[in-house]
Amino acid sequence: MRIIDRYVIKSFITTLLFSFVALYAIFLIVDMIENLEEFLDIGMGILKIAEYYFYFFPEILKLLVPVAMLLSTLFTVGRLSGLNEITAIKSGGISLYRFMAPLMIFSFLVSGVHLYFNGWIVPKANIAKNDIEREFMNKGSSVGSIYDLYFRESPKANLHMKSYNSSQKKGFKIGIEYFRNISSPRLEKSIEAKSISWNPDSNNWMMKEVLIRQFNSKNIESVTRMDSMEIDLILTHEKIIDLKRSTDEMTFDELKSYLTLLKNGGKNVDLEMTDYYGQYAFPIANIIVVLFGVPFASVKKKGGIAVQIGAALVISFLYLIFTKVSQAVVLGTGLNPIIAGWFANGLFFVVGIINLIKTKT
Numbered sequence: 069m070r071i072i073d074r075y076v077i078k079s080f081i082t083t084l085l086f087s088f089v090a091l092y093a094i095f096l097i098v099d100m101i102e103n104l105e106e107f108l109d110i111g112m113g114i115l116k117i118a119e120y121y122f123y124f125f126p127e128i129l130k131l132l133v134p135v136a137m138l139l140s141t142l143f144t145v146g147r148l149s150g151l152n153e154i155t156a157i158k159s160g161g162i163s164l165y166r167f168m169a170p171l172m173i174f175s176f177l178v179s180g181v182h183l184y185f186n187g188w189i190v191p192k193a194n195i196a197k198n199d200i201e202r203e204f205m206n207k208g209s210s211v212g213s214i215y216d217l218y219f220r221e222s223p224k225a226n227l228h229m230k231s232y233n234s235s236q237k238k239g240f241k242i243g244i245e246y247f248r249n250i251s252s253p254r255l256e257k258s259i260e261a262k263s264i265s266w267n268p269d270s271n272n273w274m275m276k277e278v279l280i281r282q283f284n285s286k287n288i289e290s291v292t293r294m295d296s297m298e299i300d301l302i303l304t305h306e307k308i309i310d311l312k313r314s315t316d317e318m319t320f321d322e323l324k325s326y327l328t329l330l331k332n333g334g335k336n337v338d339l340e341m342t343d344y345y346g347q348y349a350f351p352i353a354n355i356i357v358v359l360f361g362v363p364f365a366s367v368k369k370k371g372g373i374a375v376q377i378g379a380a381l382v383i384s385f386l387y388l389i390f391t392k393v394s395q396a397v398v399l400g401t402g403l404n405p406i407i408a409g410w411f412a413n414g415l416f417f418v419v420g421i422i423n424l425i426k427t428k429t
Contacts, residue, residue: 072157073170080144080171087136087143088129095128096121110204123197126190127316133182134353137175138383141361154366164427168362175358182351187320195317214312219303220334223250227303229264234312237266237305242275257282259299266305273299302332315340320347338405342395345409352413353387359420363427387416 100121107117148154157167201207217229221244230241242261247253262277278294310318310326318326323344331337360383391412398408 072162072167076144076148076167077170077174079147080140080174083143084136084140087139088132091132091136091139092125092128095132106205112204116200116204120197120200123193123200126185126193127197130182130186130190133178133351134357134387137178137354138357138361141171141358142365145362145365149366149368164362164366165424168358171358171362172355175355179351179354182354183348186347186351191317191319191322194314198314198317214308217308217311219311220332221302222332223334224248224253227301232308234305234309237268239264255283261297264299268305270298271304273301275299320344338399341405342399342408345406346391346395346412347409349410349413350391352417356387356413356416356420357383359417359424363424366427387412390416 112120145154148157154164154167158164198207214232214234215230217227217232217239219227219229221227224247226245228243229239232239240263242259242264244259245255246257246259248256258281259275260279260281261275264273264275266272267274275297276295278297280292280294282290282292307329310322310329313326315323315326327337327340327344330340394412394415395408398411399405
């Protein structure tokens, strides 16, 4: 690594850390001003408030990383340009592409860490944060008891449970309807039970006071009564709990499993899948802001730091707005959710490459 590479990276990382601290301080002050009165009214002590913001920090950091990367890019490169160091570097035979190479490598590393952080660290912190909100701020709801649970057990079977107590792993008033085929849903069999309990040892359900009705082609039914019956269902105790969990408490692996469960249950999850793929695409923003920021800041502009800050805010808001709008628009055209989720990042990446090529190197 050349001396110039170390110099640029050192300046970039220093500015990046300062940007993190400054942005988070602004968020913390604004959020505390907004919620301090509520904290005091519900009797949250200083230690509990500190604990709340400690677990809230990863969620905020998740959003601040691309903004901080953009600010760091604009300030670092802008300062070098303002001091005519960019001109000196070019005069030494180093092109803009070679100059930004260490920044691009660093942005790729940040994107990889950011992806893991968003998908597996933030959800665990959100669980603790949401527990505090449920306990003190009456936000959301704990799993506890679940009421009126409907689930498509298979394309030809529907399940309804009047209530389910997660702590007892027991449900009440269960009904399962089985149909002959999908195209002509004629009822073939129904199972009703007063209660159903999850057996963790056998990973199976045990039904009590069971009534089974079997229908033939002439709609003549035969009735069978049983005191108890073991039954194997796709819907397990863990999956019932997942149905009530907030999606921001799920890792990427758990979220994919959850969405698959909903899809198998007959729900259209295209919108949720678009958001899922969008979360995978989001860390690529760290690369995109460097592609945009370096060419922009390498050219001297009137206004100095004010222009840099304004540009950072405009680009950040445009990116966030376009990401959400494009996901809805692309999904509305009937394209695959993975295309809708990646569309904004892919488009900005291509535009960033074009912008870089057009910049005088």
